[in-house]
Amino acid sequence: MFRLITLGGAALILAACATATPYGPASTGGGYGFSDQRIEENRYRITFRGNSLTSRETVENSLLFRAAELTVDHGYDYFIIVENETEANKRYTRSSPAFYGRYGYGHPFHRPYYAFPYYAYGFGWGYPYDDHYSTREITRYSAVAFVAMYRGEKPDDNPQAFNARDVMDNLGPVVLGDQTGDGY
Numbered sequence: 001m002f003r004l005i006t007l008g009g010a011a012l013i014l015a016a017c018a019t020a021t022p023y024g025p026a027s028t029g030g031g032y033g034f035s036d037q038r039i040e041e042n043r044y045r046i047t048f049r050g051n052s053l054t055s056r057e058t059v060e061n062s063l064l065f066r067a068a069e070l071t072v073d074h075g076y077d078y079f080i081i082v083e084n085e086t087e088a089n090k091r092y093t094r095s096s097p098a099f100y101g102r103y104g105y106g107h108p109f110h111r112p113y114y115a116f117p118y119y120a121y122g123f124g125w126g127y128p129y130d131d132h133y134s135t136r137e138i139t140r141y142s143a144v145a146f147v148a149m150y151r152g153e154k155p156d157d158n159p160q161a162f163n164a165r166d167v168m169d170n171l172g173p174v175v176l177g178d179q180t181g182d183g184y
Helices: 002-017 056-073 164-176
Strands: 033-040 043-049 078-095 134-150 161-163
Touching: 033 056, 043 056, 056 078, 056 134, 056 161, 056 164, 161 164
Parallel strands: none
Antiparallel strands: 033 043, 043 134, 078 134, 078 161
16 A cells, blocks of 8 residues: 555656646745745845746746736736846756667676677767767746836836736736636
8 A cells, every 4th residue: 555655646746747837936846936025115026937848938927927916916006027037047968778789788688788799888889970879958947027016007108017917817827727627
């Protein structure tokens, strides 16, 4: 029974790792999600960090949605993005096929392991023909914005000004997904 529970827990952890960062506070998502810090009464620094399966667009939409949420929660009508930046954190991983194509390795069930004489030690088919390794780029996006919140009508002449309720209405379904449980 313990083994079944352990396997089930491991499966849930793996499933959670295989999805984009959901909208929520960073403390519940392993450091991924939103965080905000009040700087002045009407100014905040807002950050949204996504995992490697979260697109840049999703990270930026989530940040805008959080700015709108904070604006409405604090009794303001619109916000202005004073400064913002989205950063891509890239890293690369390299993998090789297990058991095959390297000197000293063969099929794991055949002993001793056999290697053809044209294999170079430590290099698959031999340098410079050693192209059976695969390299994968892993990118994680994080966005930060400094926002100022105001009451009244949004100024039409400022492209950095956003009506908070309009942002919530338009980005809510995209950021939050289907909250009814009825599917898409």
